[in-house]
Amino acid sequence: MDLVTAYTGQDVALVLIMLLMLALILGFIAGSSLILIWAERKVAARIQNRVGPMMTGPRKFAEFSMWTGGLLQTAADAIKLLVKELIIPSKTDAIPFIAAPVLIVTVCVTAYIVIPFGPAFSVSDLNIGVVHVVAISSLTVLSIVMAGWSSNSKYSLLGGLRSAAQMLSYEIPLIFALLGPILLAGGLSMQKMVLAQREYGCWFLLPSLLGFLIYYVASIAEVNRPPFDIPEAESELVAGYVSEYSGMMFAMFFLAEFANMFLVCSVAATVFLGGWLVPFMPVPDNPTPVYILLGILTFFLKTSFLVFIMMWIRWTFPRVRPDHLMNLGWKYLFPLSLLNLLICAGIAVLKDVYKLNGWGISLASLGALAMVMLLLQVVRIPRPDTFLEKA
Amino acid sequence: MLIRTWWCALTSPSDDGGALRTEEFELNMGPQHPSTHGVLRMVLKMDGERVVDCDPVVGYLHRSIEKMAENRTFTQVIPVTDRLDYCTSMTSNYVYVLAVEKLADLTPPPRAEYIRVIMTELNRIASHLLWYGTFCLEIGATTPFLYSFRDREKVLDLFESACGARLLYNYIRIGGVGQDINQKFLDRMIEFLDYWEPIIPEYEALLDENPIFYNRTVGVGTVPLEMCRSYGVSGPNVRAAGVAEDVRRDDPFAVYKDLEFEIPTEKESDVFARYRVRMRELRESAKILRQCYEKIPSGPYGLPLNYRFKVPEGETYVHIESPRGDIGCFLASSGGDKPWRCKFRTPSFVHIQLFKKLLEGVLIPDIMAICASFDIVLPETDR
Amino acid sequence: MTPQEFAKHLGANYPDHQFEIDPLNENCVLIPLQLVPQCFELLRDDDATQMDYFDFSTCVDHPPDRLDLVYSMYSTVYKHRIQLKVVLDRQNPCVPTVSHLWVNANWNEREMYDLFGVFFPGHKDLRRLMMPDDWEGHPLRKDYAHPNLVVRPD
Numbered sequence: 001m002d003l004v005t006a007y008t009g010q011d012v013a014l015v016l017i018m019l020l021m022l023a024l025i026l027g028f029i030a031g032s033s034l035i036l037i038w039a040e041r042k043v044a045a046r047i048q049n050r051v052g053p054m055m056t057g058p059r060k061f062a063e064f065s066m067w068t069g070g071l072l073q074t075a076a077d078a079i080k081l082l083v084k085e086l087i088i089p090s091k092t093d094a095i096p097f098i099a100a101p102v103l104i105v106t107v108c109v110t111a112y113i114v115i116p117f118g119p120a121f122s123v124s125d126l127n128i129g130v131v132h133v134v135a136i137s138s139l140t141v142l143s144i145v146m147a148g149w150s151s152n153s154k155y156s157l158l159g160g161l162r163s164a165a166q167m168l169s170y171e172i173p174l175i176f177a178l179l180g181p182i183l184l185a186g187g188l189s190m191q192k193m194v195l196a197q198r199e200y201g202c203w204f205l206l207p208s209l210l211g212f213l214i215y216y217v218a219s220i221a222e223v224n225r226p227p228f229d230i231p232e233a234e235s236e237l238v239a240g241y242v243s244e245y246s247g248m249m250f251a252m253f254f255l256a257e258f259a260n261m262f263l264v265c266s267v268a269a270t271v272f273l274g275g276w277l278v279p280f281m282p283v284p285d286n287p288t289p290v291y292i293l294l295g296i297l298t299f300f301l302k303t304s305f306l307v308f309i310m311m312w313i314r315w316t317f318p319r320v321r322p323d324h325l326m327n328l329g330w331k332y333l334f335p336l337s338l339l340n341l342l343i344c345a346g347i348a349v350l351k352d353v354y355k356l357n358g359w360g361i362s363l364a365s366l367g368a369l370a371m372v373m374l375l376l377q378v379v380r381i382p383r384p385d386t387f388l389e390k391a
Numbered sequence: 392m393l394i395r396t397w398w399c400a401l402t403s404p405s406d407d408g409g410a411l412r413t414e415e416f417e418l419n420m421g422p423q424h425p426s427t428h429g430v431l432r433m434v435l436k437m438d439g440e441r442v443v444d445c446d447p448v449v450g451y452l453h454r455s456i457e458k459m460a461e462n463r464t465f466t467q468v469i470p471v472t473d474r475l476d477y478c479t480s481m482t483s484n485y486v487y488v489l490a491v492e493k494l495a496d497l498t499p500p501p502r503a504e505y506i507r508v509i510m511t512e513l514n515r516i517a518s519h520l521l522w523y524g525t526f527c528l529e530i531g532a533t534t535p536f537l538y539s540f541r542d543r544e545k546v547l548d549l550f551e552s553a554c555g556a557r558l559l560y561n562y563i564r565i566g567g568v569g570q571d572i573n574q575k576f577l578d579r580m581i582e583f584l585d586y587w588e589p590i591i592p593e594y595e596a597l598l599d600e601n602p603i604f605y606n607r608t609v610g611v612g613t614v615p616l617e618m619c620r621s622y623g624v625s626g627p628n629v630r631a632a633g634v635a636e637d638v639r640r641d642d643p644f645a646v647y648k649d650l651e652f653e654i655p656t657e658k659e660s661d662v663f664a665r666y667r668v669r670m671r672e673l674r675e676s677a678k679i680l681r682q683c684y685e686k687i688p689s690g691p692y693g694l695p696l697n698y699r700f701k702v703p704e705g706e707t708y709v710h711i712e713s714p715r716g717d718i719g720c721f722l723a724s725s726g727g728d729k730p731w732r733c734k735f736r737t738p739s740f741v742h743i744q745l746f747k748k749l750l751e752g753v754l755i756p757d758i759m760a761i762c763a764s765f766d767i768v769l770p771e772t773d774r
Numbered sequence: 775m776t777p778q779e780f781a782k783h784l785g786a787n788y789p790d791h792q793f794e795i796d797p798l799n800e801n802c803v804l805i806p807l808q809l810v811p812q813c814f815e816l817l818r819d820d821d822a823t824q825m826d827y828f829d830f831s832t833c834v835d836h837p838p839d840r841l842d843l844v845y846s847m848y849s850t851v852y853k854h855r856i857q858l859k860v861v862l863d864r865q866n867p868c869v870p871t872v873s874h875l876w877v878n879a880n881w882n883e884r885e886m887y888d889l890f891g892v893f894f895p896g897h898k899d900l901r902r903l904m905m906p907d908d909w910e911g912h913p914l915r916k917d918y919a920h921p922n923l924v925v926r927p928d
Contacts, residue, residue: 461916
């Protein structure tokens with residue numbers, strides 16, 4: 001027992017609680033992915049004038065409305081994938097081929113540990129929380145390149161390389177967009193981020209609206225979702241890096257995609273939308289059980305909203321071409337994220353030196369935003385499309 | 392051992408001045424690929440994401456329709472022509488039937504001519520909707536596909552009520568059509584048009600002002616007019632290059648000379664222009680259908696013909712406007728009850744040849760956008 | 775231009791040769807084999823004809839000794855269309871290529887090479903088009919026999 005204490009610097013009871021939480025997180029990822037996949041299919045169905053899966057699950061629910069049908073569809077799919085044969089093509093490099101899906105899920109779970117699901121409700125509130133998420137989740141590219149290379153298929157290889165290029169160019173605007181809120185909060189811990197927003201009296205969405213938009217776009221690219229799904233673009237590269245995978249190994253990539261989507265959205269909700277802060281409700285100094293529950297609920301509502309927007313975007317837009325993607329990342333998002341950092345620095349000064357309250361900060365950020373719009377009008381950055389010329 | 396390998400790699404003299412050595416590789420796209428429209432195979436030589444050389448290979452869907460036609464009576468060939476281009480079976484029925492009628496010197500009654508025009512135009516709508524859906528799928532937008540198929544189903548319902556089939560109609564027969572249509576069919580058709588015409592702007596709204604779509608299509612896959620001529624490009628693809636060429640206007644068949652319609656053209660001849668031309672053609676087809684509704688005469692819908700009638704010796708070539716372009720039928724008869732030789736000149740066969748030239752130097756995603764924009768259909772290429 | 779005018783026009787350019795309307799097809803002019811590339815070049819480039827659009831070319835098999843090669847072309851300027859026919863020797867069909875004049879002729883000639891066994895000297899890429907590369911025989915010939923090819927009973 002002393003050994004544990006010696007190595008972790010923490011109480012044995014605390015370590016046990018953390019392990020329990022980790023188990024909870026694992027269960028949560030699996031469960032939430034199941035629900036998310038079902039939700040994605042339902043959202044897609046609604047957007048596309050269909051009803052989606054209806055036959056699997058309780059008949060009564062399906063009769064009630066399209067939104068309650070097919071609840072067990074993904075569970076059935078998961079069981080099917082679980083019992084399918086794992087095909088390892090003979091020309092593959094077997095070890096990285098098997099390791100890649102394991103790695104991608106591991107990375108995903110690791111990144112989850114700092115997410116504050118509610119007040120005092122995260123596995124471990126690391127003091128480098130934001131950096132942890134960004135650093136760990138950027139490891140997914142490693143697994144994708146591994147999968148692409150070891151599959152020994154040209155489509156997989158192209159997918160893996162595309163993914164590497166995409167991740168590199170989107171990691172940077174993503175981190176720079178997060179730098180603004182970090183500056184405002186004055187710390188990297190996720191819980192501190194939430195508390196700082198309470199202290200400011202407004203969500204960081206307002207001071208760094210630009211940052212939020214950049215983060216959101218970059219995070220879609222980060223999790224390889226359409227319209228930035230170029231590594232697995234099914235009409236071009238068959239299925240990209242997952243072309244050669246089957247059964248549960250394929251399911252792990254699939255699961256990681258949805259878990260990652262939830263991850264980036266929960267980071268966005270925490271950093272920009274106030275995390276578990278319940279709107280229009282004073283935060284007690286010592287969290288009561290009621291407030292904790294409300295907080296968790298709020299957090300999930302915010303995150304689900306962002307996830308829903310991601311799904312909406314997915315089913316609306318055509319796929320971006322890889323070179324346009326790089327253009328967007330480097331030429332537009334990156335400079336704009338620097339601008340966002342500048343605005344956030346200004347707001348932080350206003351808060352620290354002039355002691356502005358929430359309303360003042362909101363007003364100031366809106367003013368800054370208006371100035372940015374004006375600046376963009378004056379500077380006339382060429383738009384990334386040729387639409388105006390064409391019409 | 393490992394260290395030695397590493398050392399050798401480190402110290403071995405590089406012969407290219409230290410630059411990274413790159414290599415072209417061959418990519419076999421198709422015949423089983425999600426977006427090669429059936430079974431087109433393209434042997435691509437790639438430099439990373441960029442295509443260096445492309446060699447389209449066809450023949451994976453070769454059902455020897457021309458040989459089969461030589462083995463059947465003139466009437467028996469019609470169901471075979473259905474399979475020529477299963478997206479517009481009516482058109483391929485029609486072109487074959489026209490060739491037989493020209494050789495046998497038959498003139499179908501006017502009502503039959505109108506019914507044929509109605510069916511061809513409805514089929515043009517169905518085919519363009521199919522094209523719209525798959526084109527969007529290939530540039531990565533999934534939703535428009537469902538929208539277009541929702542409405543295509545309604546056209547297929549109309550076909551079903553007229554001839555009992557939804558895909559392979561065998562409807563246009565020598566000397567007329569298979570069955571008469573009634574007033575109810577015509578009313579349903581107008582009902583469909585009233586419902587559907589306001590939806591066309593919805594299709595366009597999904598794509599037209601979308602920057603991603605613009606970037607993917609504008610300036611991509613440009614075919615200059617001289618190239619169109621040399622390759623024999625026809626139909627919407629050549630109209631996108633700015634010339635108002637349409638068999639319905641230049642060499643009118645059936646009753647097209649009595650109908651008023653515009654020939655939509657665009658100047659740029661890129662993927663976007665081809666998309667615009669097709670979307671505008673949808674409206675023109677609707678216009679033609681409404682005129683047919685007004686003008687269709689009553690009377691017989693076909694000529695009484697012997698099942699195994701003989702066609703006098705001779706050769707002829709007729710062509711009509713299919714949704715994909717200029718489809719033609721060269722028919723030779725030796726005086727018997729079977730065609731001696733039946734050759735189909737199909738637009739996709741012509742357009743696929745363009746790819747070799749057009750795909751040089753483009754990126755992988757552009758391959759999909761360009762191939763889809765030409766509206767190629769493999770069964771009519773391979774025949 | 776009508777086919778008669780075409781025949782006259784060609785006759786004026788090549789006085790040594792006879793140009794007749796094909797008895798089988800009123801829109802078709804018979805062309806002597808030795809004139810094949812030049813005559814087509816003339817039709818394409820001459821201001822009076824300007825046949826800039828190549829429809830198709832195909833063969834009609836007439837056993838035992840005749841194989842007709844039909845070209846069809848169109849002028850987008852004058853909007854006239856003509857078919858031209860060259861009569862080949864069925865045992866050894868060989869005709870110079872026109873694929874350098876119209877690119878569209880490329881695959882048409884490959885198809886004829888594949889399905890009829892016509893040889894096109896000067897064609898840059900004469901491979902089988904529809905059938906596999908190792909296929910034996912030329913399926914669209916009237917005397918082609920294959921175990922899977924069953925003649926329908928009358």
